[in-house]
Amino acid sequence: MGLWSKFKQTTLYKSIYRNEYPDTPRNQVLVILNSVVLHLHPVKVPRRAIRVSYTWGLGGLSLLMFLILTVTGVWLMFYYVPAVPDAYFSVQALETDVIFGMFSRNLHRWAAHGMVLAVWLHMARVFYTGAYKPPRDFNWAIGVVLFTVTVLLSFTGYLLPWDQLAYWAIQVGSNMAGSTPFIGKQVRFVLLGGYDIGLPTLVRWYTLHVLLLPLAAIVLMAVHFWRVRKDGGISTPIPYEDEEETAPAPEPQPLGGAAD
Amino acid sequence: MAQPTPKYQQAGPKVKPAEKEEMVYTWPYLVSIEAIMAIAMTLALSLMSMFVNAPLLALANPEQTPNPAKAPWYFLGLQELLLHMHPALAGVIVPGAALLLLAMIPYVDRDRRGTGIWFSTRKGIPITIFSWVYTWIWELVLILIDEFWVTKDAAGQEIKGIERHLTFWLNDLFPGMVKIGVGWEWLGKILLPSGLMVAIPWILAEIVRRRWKANTREVMIALGTFYFASFVLLTIIGTAFRGHSMLLMWPWEVTPPE
Numbered sequence: 001m002g003l004w005s006k007f008k009q010t011t012l013y014k015s016i017y018r019n020e021y022p023d024t025p026r027n028q029v030l031v032i033l034n035s036v037v038l039h040l041h042p043v044k045v046p047r048r049a050i051r052v053s054y055t056w057g058l059g060g061l062s063l064l065m066f067l068i069l070t071v072t073g074v075w076l077m078f079y080y081v082p083a084v085p086d087a088y089f090s091v092q093a094l095e096t097d098v099i100f101g102m103f104s105r106n107l108h109r110w111a112a113h114g115m116v117l118a119v120w121l122h123m124a125r126v127f128y129t130g131a132y133k134p135p136r137d138f139n140w141a142i143g144v145v146l147f148t149v150t151v152l153l154s155f156t157g158y159l160l161p162w163d164q165l166a167y168w169a170i171q172v173g174s175n176m177a178g179s180t181p182f183i184g185k186q187v188r189f190v191l192l193g194g195y196d197i198g199l200p201t202l203v204r205w206y207t208l209h210v211l212l213l214p215l216a217a218i219v220l221m222a223v224h225f226w227r228v229r230k231d232g233g234i235s236t237p238i239p240y241e242d243e244e245e246t247a248p249a250p251e252p253q254p255l256g257g258a259a260d
Numbered sequence: 261m262a263q264p265t266p267k268y269q270q271a272g273p274k275v276k277p278a279e280k281e282e283m284v285y286t287w288p289y290l291v292s293i294e295a296i297m298a299i300a301m302t303l304a305l306s307l308m309s310m311f312v313n314a315p316l317l318a319l320a321n322p323e324q325t326p327n328p329a330k331a332p333w334y335f336l337g338l339q340e341l342l343l344h345m346h347p348a349l350a351g352v353i354v355p356g357a358a359l360l361l362l363a364m365i366p367y368v369d370r371d372r373r374g375t376g377i378w379f380s381t382r383k384g385i386p387i388t389i390f391s392w393v394y395t396w397i398w399e400l401v402l403i404l405i406d407e408f409w410v411t412k413d414a415a416g417q418e419i420k421g422i423e424r425h426l427t428f429w430l431n432d433l434f435p436g437m438v439k440i441g442v443g444w445e446w447l448g449k450i451l452l453p454s455g456l457m458v459a460i461p462w463i464l465a466e467i468v469r470r471r472w473k474a475n476t477r478e479v480m481i482a483l484g485t486f487y488f489a490s491f492v493l494l495t496i497i498g499t500a501f502r503g504h505s506m507l508l509m510w511p512w513e514v515t516p517p518e
Binding site: 022025028029031032038041042043044045046047048049050052054057060061064065068085088091092095102103105106107108109110111113114116120123124127128129130131132133134136137140141144145147148151154155158161162163164165166167168169171172173175176177179180181184196197235236237238239240241 | 284319330339372481518
């Protein structure tokens with residue numbers, strides 16, 4: 001008996017997992033029902049809905065990057081000081097004095113860009129596969145809000161290193177928001193916590209970045225995933241009748257005139 | 261006899277009940293795909309983080325404006341619009357309208373048929389390709405005209421771009437208006453760009469309707485492609501082709517921020 005099989009007989013293993021290893025149909029069902037993470041899934045899924053070439057796993061990858069960002073973000077918070085100009089020096093110290101500091105900052109940065117990209121591509125995928133159609137209409141709308149929250153999360157994080165790149169990117173961005181018709185000045189004032197980018201801006205954006213926007217994202221994601229299940233799971237093909245009847249059977253195409 | 265309670269029905273034509281789907285167990289068929297993709301993605305990001313460092317420039321200095329000052333890449337499409345129209349339009353109204361219209365798509369296209377199929381119908385791919393090319397040609401031509409159309413007025417002052425030319429001509433044609441304090445900037449900065457941003461997709465929808473006898477879904481594909489193609493093109497131009505003073509230049513001439 002191997003070590004793994006022995007471990008599976010121990011009280012510890014049995015106390016953690018609520019059923020035996022999922023290698024029989026019964027346990028394959030139970031593992032989904034019994035696990036807090038896996039129970040987001042249905043027990044069975046349509047084979048053609050889970051092809052990688054159908055979804056490209058983009059929704060899942062967005063979630064994965066959100067998780068990476070949460071873990072690395074908490075790590076960064078241990079060292080980051082939300083003050084002017086200490087913020088800049090704390091990021092510098094993180095890069096040079098902290099073990100894996102540079103790596104975790106890099107991971108946070110690249111995952112942030114990756115998440116914006118993945119969410120955008122996920123939206124394109126859902127659009128081009130017609131997966132927004134009823135009954136998934138409302139979930140599409142939630143998705144659009146989630147896209148907005150993702151961009152805002154990324155943008156609020158952009159200011160935090162308090163370097164030239166951050167400062168001037170936020171200058172450009174807040175000036176754009178400041179051109180809102182009629183209430184532009186007020187919008188800019190609320191965003192910056194004053195008339196110029198300064199400590200109040202940093203504190204506001206820091207709070208939004210580490211607290212309010214992640215919470216909003218989590219709540220919206222919970223609804224988003226729940227609705228995926230309630231609205232019938234990953235979409236499966238509903239063809240137009242005439243497409244089915246008149247669609248010619250795919251014929252093998254001759255290659256470069258070599259056939260005949 | 262008691263009628264069964266009608267099930268909550270979505271609008272649109274009745275959908276033929278789907279043939280029985282072939283179902284597979286989530287464990288291991290889906291869970292394994294998710295695990296592999298998660299590991300691959302984590303690995304790729306970790307590798308990138310080992311070799312490519314996140315930028316950290318000099319300490320923020322409000323006195324020293326970099327040239328050009330750029331927003332993060334996902335806003336550079338909007339920053340590109342900022343060069344061609346009123347800031348309220350580029351910075352607030354266009355992105356706001358874009359998000360609202362995106363969210364509204366399924367409330368216009370209510371037919372469940374076409375769900376779950378890439379491009380939905382056989383016309384979907386040709387319409388997507390046409391819409392993409394159509395959008396890029398329109399926007400490239402407009403950007404190039406706005407950048408390179410430069411003439412001089414009688415005093416030798418440079419007039420650059422569509423909006424300034426329009427303003428200049430109108431002021432010339434109706435000098436009385438300027439005297440009573442009416443400028444024509446709003447026409448070039450607000451009315452013309454808004455008109456183009458409505459007309460270009462509108463014409464696209466009309467072409468697709470006539471040439472392909474497109475249904476609602478296919479028109480949506482055309483309009484959605486207009487949005488996606490615009491986002492991609494404007495972001496690429498704003499990121500890689502805008503350098504010093506936000507002038508149009510080749511990517512190798514654009515200096516990275518210092």
